[in-house]
Amino acid sequence: MSKLALSDEILLEIEKPARYxxxxxxxxxxxxxHIDVRFAMCFPDVYEIGMSHLGIQILxxxxxxxxxxxxxxxxxxxxxxxxxxxEQNIPLFSLETQTPIKEFDFLGITIQYEMCYTNILQVLxxxxxxxxxxxxxxxxxxxxxxxxxxxxxxxxxxxxDMFYIGEGEITYYDLIDIYNENKKNGGxxxxxxxxxxxxxxxxxxxxxxxxxxEDGTIKSFEKNNENAKDVIKKQLLMDMDTKYYPExxxxxxxxxxxxxxxxxxxxxxxxxxxxxxxxxxxKPVRERSIEFLKDKAYKMLKSTGHEEISLSSxxxxxxxxxxxxxxxxxxxxxxxxxxxxxxxxxxDAFSLDVMSKVQDVRKSSLTFAPEAGxxxxxxxxNKGLTEDVILNxxxxxxxxxxxxxxxxxxxxxxxxxxxxxxxxxLLSEKIAELYYDEIPKEERHGKVSIVAxxxxxxxxxxTPFQWASMNNKEQFLDKARIVNAKMKTLLNKKSIKxxxxxxxxxxxxxxxxxxxxxxxxxxxxAYKNGALYDAWSDSFKLECWEKAIEDNNIDMDFYxxxxxxxxxxxxxxxxxxxxxxxxxxxxxxxxxxEVVTPNCRMKCSGCGVARFGGGVCFEAKN
Amino acid sequence: MKLRIKxxxxxxxxxxxxxxxxxxxxxxxxxADIDIAYSEGFSPHQKMSFASPLGVGLISRGEYxxxxxxxxxxxxDYVKDxxxxxxxxxxxxxxxxxxxxxxxxxxxxxxxxxxxYFRDEYKLDINYKSxxxxxxxxEEIIVIKKTKKSEKEVDIKPMIYDYKVADDGIFLKLASGxxxxxxxxxxxxxxxxxxxxxxKDIYIINERLELYGNEDGNFVSLEDYGxxxxxxx
Numbered sequence: 001m002s003k004l005a006l007s008d009e010i011l012l013e014i015e016k017p018a019r020y021x022x023x024x025x026x027x028x029x030x031x032x033x034h035i036d037v038r039f040a041m042c043f044p045d046v047y048e049i050g051m052s053h054l055g056i057q058i059l060x061x062x063x064x065x066x067x068x069x070x071x072x073x074x075x076x077x078x079x080x081x082x083x084x085x086x087e088q089n090i091p092l093f094s095l096e097t098q099t100p101i102k103e104f105d106f107l108g109i110t111i112q113y114e115m116c117y118t119n120i121l122q123v124l125x126x127x128x129x130x131x132x133x134x135x136x137x138x139x140x141x142x143x144x145x146x147x148x149x150x151x152x153x154x155x156x157x158x159x160x161d162m163f164y165i166g167e168g169e170i171t172y173y174d175l176i177d178i179y180n181e182n183k184k185n186g187g188x189x190x191x192x193x194x195x196x197x198x199x200x201x202x203x204x205x206x207x208x209x210x211x212x213x214e215d216g217t218i219k220s221f222e223k224n225n226e227n228a229k230d231v232i233k234k235q236l237l238m239d240m241d242t243k244y245y246p247e248x249x250x251x252x253x254x255x256x257x258x259x260x261x262x263x264x265x266x267x268x269x270x271x272x273x274x275x276x277x278x279x280x281x282x283k284p285v286r287e288r289s290i291e292f293l294k295d296k297a298y299k300m301l302k303s304t305g306h307e308e309i310s311l312s313s314x315x316x317x318x319x320x321x322x323x324x325x326x327x328x329x330x331x332x333x334x335x336x337x338x339x340x341x342x343x344x345x346x347x348d349a350f351s352l353d354v355m356s357k358v359q360d361v362r363k364s365s366l367t368f369a370p371e372a373g374x375x376x377x378x379x380x381x382n383k384g385l386t387e388d389v390i391l392n393x394x395x396x397x398x399x400x401x402x403x404x405x406x407x408x409x410x411x412x413x414x415x416x417x418x419x420x421x422x423x424x425x426l427l428s429e430k431i432a433e434l435y436y437d438e439i440p441k442e443e444r445h446g447k448v449s450i451v452a453x454x455x456x457x458x459x460x461x462x463t464p465f466q467w468a469s470m471n472n473k474e475q476f477l478d479k480a481r482i483v484n485a486k487m488k489t490l491l492n493k494k495s496i497k498x499x500x501x502x503x504x505x506x507x508x509x510x511x512x513x514x515x516x517x518x519x520x521x522x523x524x525x526a527y528k529n530g531a532l533y534d535a536w537s538d539s540f541k542l543e544c545w546e547k548a549i550e551d552n553n554i555d556m557d558f559y560x561x562x563x564x565x566x567x568x569x570x571x572x573x574x575x576x577x578x579x580x581x582x583x584x585x586x587x588x589x590x591x592x593x594e595v596v597t598p599n600c601r602m603k604c605s606g607c608g609v610a611r612f613g614g615g616v617c618f619e620a621k622n
Numbered sequence: 623m624k625l626r627i628k629x630x631x632x633x634x635x636x637x638x639x640x641x642x643x644x645x646x647x648x649x650x651x652x653x654a655d656i657d658i659a660y661s662e663g664f665s666p667h668q669k670m671s672f673a674s675p676l677g678v679g680l681i682s683r684g685e686y687x688x689x690x691x692x693x694x695x696x697x698x699d700y701v702k703d704x705x706x707x708x709x710x711x712x713x714x715x716x717x718x719x720x721x722x723x724x725x726x727x728x729x730x731x732x733x734x735x736x737x738x739y740f741r742d743e744y745k746l747d748i749n750y751k752s753x754x755x756x757x758x759x760x761e762e763i764i765v766i767k768k769t770k771k772s773e774k775e776v777d778i779k780p781m782i783y784d785y786k787v788a789d790d791g792i793f794l795k796l797a798s799g800x801x802x803x804x805x806x807x808x809x810x811x812x813x814x815x816x817x818x819x820x821x822k823d824i825y826i827i828n829e830r831l832e833l834y835g836n837e838d839g840n841f842v843s844l845e846d847y848g849x850x851x852x853x854x855x
Contacts, residue, residue, distance in 0.1 A: 008827075017637040018637055018638055021637055025653075027709075254642050255645070302653065303653070305651070307652070336652075337666045
């Protein structure tokens with residue numbers, strides 16, 4: 001057992017000491033003396049969140065499969081320990097060997113959501129690594145970022161030595177080999193960065209200069225180093241039955257958010273929802289084979305002892321062999337006391353039958369995500385869920401004994417009218433009425449319960465809405481009030497509950513999602529003002545951000561409400577995700593014309609990702 | 623049939639709380655292929671009950687839980703199979719079979735053995751051996767016992783069944799369980815008060831050594847209530 005980095009005194013004083021001691025089931029142990037490259041993998045949020053992330057489990061397994069590499073983990077210390085570490089000058093450490101992060105060769109940070117940016121700075125600062133990449137010396141770890149937010153790395157570009165754009169399974173080994181060779185040859189940090197710049201998918205921010213026009217838009221984005229690439233190509237895994245899938249995932253002692261075996265059934269999505277960044281950047285859809293999934297289910301349940309298994313993907317109902325897979329899991333594991341946790345499935349006869357087998361109908365609820373209240377708006381965002389489909393699904397479910405429904409919508413979508421907003425209330429009412437019309441009094445299990453929630457729409461890079469105007473806080477809250485007022489007029493208002501999201505966080509998310517390099521100082525100042533754990537509503541301090549925005553003279557309208565023109569060079573335009581810009585422009589036009597685009601299995605829309613040579617683009621040709 | 627499992631918890635695993643220890647062993651059952659019985663219903667749970675929660679920070683050489691199994695596999699090495707899927711800091715000591723109708727471990731507990739060590743940085747600067755003898759020879763030992771609701775003065779002397787002062791620490795046999803329960807910290811706090819010194823929990827490391835039931839005035843370790851699996855027909 002390694003000696004712990006924290007004293008008993010500290011560990012007994014803080015909340016959940018198990019966050020910081022490692023030693024979990026399936027933790028990888030290696031002797032650091034026999035290792036060439038030490039990699040610290042970080043999820044910049046609290047342990048329970050970070051441990052729930054499948055991507056880290058995949059990379060942890062993959063990197064540790066390489067003999068001369070030891071990948072360890074590090075997460076954000078919670079507020080209580082953060083304070084103690086600063087007071088007592090305790091450096092941030094890895095869980096496995098409790099080694100200071102500063103002694104590692106790499107610090108890899110997965111960036112899953114914008115509101116974790118201040119936590120990235122916390123991890124760097126507590127590690128004793130300069131926050132700005134330009135201040136780092138040769139003996140310090142290479143700080144590399146990846147994950148969905150790396151598709152617009154510019155607001156955090158100054159904090160990273162490099163980014164990996166795309167799925168991690170592809171070029172990490174090359175990167176590490178080059179690093180190791182450079183280290184053995186006595187090469188400098190810069191030597192390594194220059195060599196790494198040749199690897200596909202690797203973006204080195206310091207090798208590019210950005211200049212701006214007077215109106216604040218980007219004038220030029222130019223290389224300042226001959227080794228740098230003009231365009232960074234997204235890396236994508238095409239062999240989905242790869243050896244890089246963990247058979248022995250880590251099992252935390254304390255309850256993580258995902259305390260179960262996670263079976264990733266496919267990547268990507270055939271739907272072409274125009275607001276969805278994941279749907280765009282993970283294209284094309286690639287399924288794992290059912291044999292592969294069955295085998296992993298056995299092995300992971302055995303190695304972890306978890307009592308639950310869940311399926312993961314963007315739209316699980318679209319997985320070709322879903323019925324066979326779910327039936328297999330129930331038949332094979334249900335009798336052994338293993339719960340099958342289903343992702344949100346399209347509500348139909350099959351999913352209702354499965355749900356009735358794995359959960360208590362009386363206690364569970366149905367989930368629909370119409371995303372918009374009117375059919376007109378659903379056409380704008382290309383959400384292929386019609387009112388008929390929702391009502392049919394709800395009707396079947398009500399007859400099956402369900403009486404709880406959750407509905408998810410967005411407010412602030414492009415071109416939204418009052419009718420679209422009020423449609424949210426009207427659809428909720430229709431579902432409530434359906435229950436009372438269809439289910440005779442003597443068969444009802446109490447009242448119907450409908451919970452409608454709205455989040456505020458944040459336009460994301462690489463979607464057809466990347467050019468769209470986003471609402472500001474006042475506009476958002478006005479819209480929520482319109483929906484709420486309509487809700488109050490409904491016949492069944494007592495059966496319907498309406499929730500809406502916090503607007504302040506959505507607006508900041510909008511700033512960070514489509515920001516440029518000028519935003520780095522805002523993030524830095526907000527952090528210095530005390531912002532940390534911004535994704536946690538109890539921790540979020542708006543005033544830290546407001547002050548940073550003001551001090552840096554940031555014009556919020558420029559980043560939030562301004563509609564971009566299609567000929568503007570956007571901060572992320574140097575990245576090639578495979579989806580062609582012409583396609584996004586065409587989809588932006590289709591949205592304005594309320595024209596629906598069919599899903600990838602119905603018809604190819606020629607988005608460009610067929611060049612990856614696999615997935616749904618080639619299904620019909622096999 | 624029911625099995626009684628004895629385990630140790632030490633090293634950094636002392637920071638794993640009681641609920642998480644229970645969750646840990648539920649997963650051990652599955653990893654080690656123990657044919658444990660489940661309750662009925664949509665979210666079945668394992669039939670498993672722990673003897674006594676161990677506080678965070680304590681180490682132990684004698685923790686217990688009982689499980690119900692569907693069938694006993696005579697060819698299975700239960701201790702080894704579980705230890706093969708254990709992490710450093712948890713170790714199975716023994717697995718015993720319980721007779722039909724045996725009381726639950728939890729309801730048996732009458733006493734517990736502890737060893738209390740003083741941390742290096744908080745070592746007493748006196749010869750505590752003779753002082754502790756003096757302390758224990760008092761007629762009564764009054765300490766303030768804090769509960770969630772109240773604070774009251776109690777005489778803990780009748781709850782200290784035995785003690786022994788060694789070079790490395792103090793052995794204590796204390797009343798435990800639902801009727802009378804005395805924590806070792808409270809004894810040491812009383813001792814510090816006797817010495818006119820302030821006490822904090824962090825000064826000591828607590829090790830629980832064994833849990834006992836009371837059979838006609840004799841303390842019987844919980845382990846000894848069960849039979850060796852090899853003796854089961």
